[in-house]
Amino acid sequence: MVGSFDVLADNLSINGATESFPADFDVSAVIKEPVPPVVGDNGIVNGDDQISAAKEKRQIVLGRNIHTMCLEVTEPDIDDEVTGDREASMASVLAKYRRALTERTKHHLGYPYNLDFEYGALSQLQHFSINNLGDPFIESNYGVHSRQFEVGVLDWFARLWELEKNEYWGYITNCGTEGNLHGVLVGREVFPDGILYASRESHYSIFKAARMYRMECVKIETLCSGEIDCDDFKAKLLCHQDKPAIINVNIGTTVKGAVDDLDLVIKTLEDTGFSHDRFYIHCDGALFGLMMPFVKRAPKVSFKKPIGSVSVSGHKFVGCPMPCGVQITRLEYVNALSRNVEYLASRDATIMGSRNGHAPIFLWYTLNRKGYRGFQKEVQKCLRNAHYFKDRLLDAGIGAMLNELSSTVVFERPHDEEFIRRWQLACQGNIAHVVVMPNITIEKLDDFLNELLQKRVTWFEDGSYQPYCIASDVGEKNCLCALHK
Ligand SMILES: Cc1ncc(COP(=O)(O)O)c(C=O)c1O
Numbered sequence: 001m002v003g004s005f006d007v008l009a010d011n012l013s014i015n016g017a018t019e020s021f022p023a024d025f026d027v028s029a030v031i032k033e034p035v036p037p038v039v040g041d042n043g044i045v046n047g048d049d050q051i052s053a054a055k056e057k058r059q060i061v062l063g064r065n066i067h068t069m070c071l072e073v074t075e076p077d078i079d080d081e082v083t084g085d086r087e088a089s090m091a092s093v094l095a096k097y098r099r100a101l102t103e104r105t106k107h108h109l110g111y112p113y114n115l116d117f118e119y120g121a122l123s124q125l126q127h128f129s130i131n132n133l134g135d136p137f138i139e140s141n142y143g144v145h146s147r148q149f150e151v152g153v154l155d156w157f158a159r160l161w162e163l164e165k166n167e168y169w170g171y172i173t174n175c176g177t178e179g180n181l182h183g184v185l186v187g188r189e190v191f192p193d194g195i196l197y198a199s200r201e202s203h204y205s206i207f208k209a210a211r212m213y214r215m216e217c218v219k220i221e222t223l224c225s226g227e228i229d230c231d232d233f234k235a236k237l238l239c240h241q242d243k244p245a246i247i248n249v250n251i252g253t254t255v256k257g258a259v260d261d262l263d264l265v266i267k268t269l270e271d272t273g274f275s276h277d278r279f280y281i282h283c284d285g286a287l288f289g290l291m292m293p294f295v296k297r298a299p300k301v302s303f304k305k306p307i308g309s310v311s312v313s314g315h316k317f318v319g320c321p322m323p324c325g326v327q328i329t330r331l332e333y334v335n336a337l338s339r340n341v342e343y344l345a346s347r348d349a350t351i352m353g354s355r356n357g358h359a360p361i362f363l364w365y366t367l368n369r370k371g372y373r374g375f376q377k378e379v380q381k382c383l384r385n386a387h388y389f390k391d392r393l394l395d396a397g398i399g400a401m402l403n404e405l406s407s408t409v410v411f412e413r414p415h416d417e418e419f420i421r422r423w424q425l426a427c428q429g430n431i432a433h434v435v436v437m438p439n440i441t442i443e444k445l446d447d448f449l450n451e452l453l454q455k456r457v458t459w460f461e462d463g464s465y466q467p468y469c470i471a472s473d474v475g476e477k478n479c480l481c482a483l484h485k
Contacts, residue, residue, distance in 0.1 A: 109434045109448060110425035112287050112408070114319030116439030119362060130357025134346030135338065136171050141345045150360035156367050157326050160293055161310050163303035170328035171350050172314070172360045176286030177205040178351050179311020179327040180248070183282030184209035185351070186309055186329050187246035189337045190280050195240050198248040199228035201255065203284060206248045215246075224475040225403050226258030230268045237272040245269065245279040251301055251310075252288030255428050256401070256474075257408025257435070259288060262299045266306060281307040286325070287435075288406065290317045294372075294379040298405050308333060314363050317378075317437065324359035378438045382407040386436040389445045396453055399467065399481065401474035407436040412468050412480075414452060415459045423448055430468035 071093060080086040105115050134140040136150045150172050158168040173179045180203065188194060196217045198206045210217035218240070221232040228250070237245060247269070249260045262283065269279050283301050285292070289312030292298045301310055314324035338349035370378070386407040393400040393411050400411040413432045414420055425432040434440070434448070459465045469481035476484050 104424070107422055108424045109440060109444070110423065110427075110432070112313075112316045112435035112437060114315075114317055114437040114439055116437075117319040117321070117366065119321065119365060122358075122361060122365060125358065125361065130361070132172070132355040132357045132360065133353055134341070134344045135349055137169070138346045144357070146357040146360050149364040150357075153326065153360050153363045153367060154328065157310075157312070157328050160290075160372075161301055161303055161328060163328065163330070167331055168303075168328055169331040169334040169349070170326065172355065172363065173311070173325040173327050173350075174352060174356060174359075175323040176203070176284070176311060176313035176316070176325045177208075179286065179309075179313075179325045180205040180282070180284055181209050181212070181351050182327050183284070183309040183311055183329070184215075184246065184248070185213065186333050186337060187280035187282055188213055188215060190308065190333055191244035191246055191278075194244040194246040194280065196246045196248070197233065197236065199250060199253070199260065201226045201253045201258065202248050202250055203254050203286065206284065216243075222253075222258070225401075226253045226256030228260040228265065230261070230264050233265065234268050234272055237269065237274065241273060245274055247279060247281045249281055249283045249307075251283050251285035251292055252406065252408070254287065255408075255426070255431070255433060256403060256410050257287065257406030257433075258403050259292065259299065259405045262301065262305065262307070276306045279306070281309075283307055283310040285310050286313040287316060287408075289313075290375065291379045291382070291407070292405065294376040295383070295405055303328075303330070314359060317375075318363060318366050319438070320359065320362045320366070322356060322359055322362070324356060324363065326363070382436045382438060382440075385440060385442055385445065388442060389434065389436065389449070392445070392449055394480070396449065397467075397480055397485070398452075398456075399470050399474065399479040399484075401478040409434045409436065410470075410474055412470055414455065415465050415468075416455060419452070419455055423451075429473065430470050431473045 076086055108115060128144055130144055130146050131142060132145050132147055132150055133142060136147050136154065139147065153172060154168070154170045155165060158165065158170065173182065184196060184206065187196070194215075196206075196210050196215045197220055198210075198217065199222050200219045201222045207217065209215070218236050220236060221229040223229050247265060249262050249265055251259055251262075253260075262281075265281065283289070285301060289301065289310060292301060301307070303310075309327065309329035311325055311327045314320050314326060315322065334349050338347045340346075341348045386402055386409050390400050390402040390409045390411075393409070398411055400409060402409050410431050410433045413427050413430050414425070420427060420432065425434070427433075434445075436445075460467070467481050469479060469483060471479040471481070471484055479485075
């Protein structure tokens with residue numbers, strides 16, 4: 001009954017029907033469709049069939065509201081305030097949710113989020129609606145803001161990427177995607193007729209930006225590592241020499257953690273006749289933007305080079321309870337993009353209007369606590385653990401790849417979707433990955449691997465399954481399928 005406490009307390013609505021709230025309630029649950037083994041008429045496993053059938057099963061259904069679980073919002077009963085039942089039932093829902101989050105946090109490996117943080121000191125601020133709407137550098141009329149923290153964080157990043165205080169502009173975004181949307185927008189404002197170039201392994205937000213801004217976009221091939229293929233880049237630049245170039249350079253691709261060679265990208269542009277006033281480079285450092293500066297031998301991201309903007313996600317390597325990010329660009333570019341907004345008494349140069357004022361304080365807090373040295377130590381630990389994990393996978397006969405500058409370990413996709421969900425692995429085609437962040441310890445990697453090895457015995461014991469071939473994703477030398485081992 002809508003409005004009754006019972007519904008809110010222990011029932012979930014499933015497409016109209018209600019269902020009992022399970023004890024191990026998983027709020028992130030999705031439809032579970034096990035992939036059956038594919039055995040040919042002759043009883044022999046056909047690798048291609050296996051792959052295409054699995055792909056078919058993995059397809060995402062568009063245009064359907066996949067609405068497996070929801071916590072219904074119900075109208076309070078007349079006597080709710082007297083009985084206090086509603087408060088109690090909501091408290092029980094939240095307690096269950098908290099337990100589910102604790103469990104899900106323990107079994108998380110696939111997304112590049114550092115879940116290890118302690119922000120108890122900031123809980124006193126949750127009573128405030130902190131909003132940094134407008135430009136970080138201009139005081140607006142809304143006084144409940146955290147611009148002083150925001151600018152402190154921006155200064156820190158500008159120093160990291162070597163841009164003087166009086167030469168940069170930036171803001172704390174809602175996520176890495178917003179940084180990319182802003183970076184590409186600045187590029188397009190600088191070169192309204194520019195063509196956007198991005199490797200095919202760039203994050204989807206780059207291609208979304210191209211669609212949103214109706215820009216011509218040229219996809220560049222990648223090497224096996226996932227890095228941009230500068231031979232193909234050169235060939236494509238030569239076909240469009242009459243138009244300026246706006247380039248997305250990946251400081252860590254989403255799936256393989258590949259770092260594009262920024263210096264080679266710049267050289268390719270110069271070699272094909274693009275002078276510095278005819279190109280704009282946005283560096284998408286969502287993933288490794290904060291790790292690269294601490295990796296020896298890594299190509300340096302610096303505004304001393306002819307780049308236009310850099311963005312990074314704040315909730316990834318740094319670790320933050322809410323999505324956020326940082327975008328830094330050159331002040332000279334942003335002046336052309338911004339407009340005055342009278343009712344704010346500020347200037348508008350951001351993608352969003354209202355902006356999360358809590359996020360800068362969380363970032364400020366962690367940067368202060370850890371500092372450059374703290375991050376350096378964590379980066380080294382992540383890279384060490386990633387190497388350990390990749391070596392253990394290979395020793396166990398599982399095809400795997402780890403790019404030199406990366407903590408993203410790519411390996412054969414597990415055959416069981418339930419197992420993938422349990423460990424929250426991100427998968428693409430026949431590969432899965434684990435992104436080793438500071439909270440991913442050797443013990444956690446060992447637990448995962450031991451469970452994976454046990455599962456593999458059951459998947460492969462009767463011969464219905466075979467390890468996927470991942471040669472086309474990671475190269476023959478990293479593939480340990482029946483053909484390549
Ligand atoms: C390379 C890259 N760019 C951009 C993004 C988007 O970042 P966010 O999820 O913070 O929007 C991601 C996300 O994983 C990414 O891997």
